[in-house]
Amino acid sequence: MADRKQLLDLTVRPLFIFAYFAFLVISVVLLIWQYKRETSNIILMTSLFIDLNHSLSYLWVALVNPGVANKQNAETLPTTIDETNRYQNEKRRNQQWYCKTCKLIQLSHTHHCYDCDVCVLEMDHHCPWTGKCIGKGNIKQFYYFLASTLIFMVYNIIISITQIDDVRRK
Secondary structure, eight states, rough: OOHHHHHHOOOEEEEEEHHHHHHHHHHHHHHHHHHHHHHHHHHHHHHHHHHHHHHHHHHHHHEEEOOOETTTTHHHHHHHHHHHHHHHOOSSOOOOOEETTEEEEETTTEEEEETTEEEEEEEEEETTTTEEEEEEEHHHHHHHHHHHHHHHHHHHHHHHHHHHHHHHHO
């Protein structure tokens, strides 16, 4: 089982900070607008829940380790080229190569991210909004964040349209 230290990656990038506070500001503005419009408590509480869910999912995906390949989680891998050749003969399906930057032997689906300057297990992409890679360690959180973003946007668009329609009627 991995240590908690390995699960959290507290490296924070400037775009992440800006985007996180932008999400919070948008959420607060929409909540205040709904509160001033004397919206029902159910809609207000639902909005608060969706806004908090969205903000926390964004924070969650940004703080979880994406699956950085390092010497600790690569202890079972061979460390010399001779061992690598022997290991490759045993596991022909697993393509391996040596990352000169990280000085690690990579398994298949491990890629070096030049933005983060680390090797990431099962790297999907480098996300500029979170400021880190999306890989084996945080891909589920990333999908949850995308789903919560979609729900956040659709819900607030529907609420905004209904609020604007109510204003027009009065």
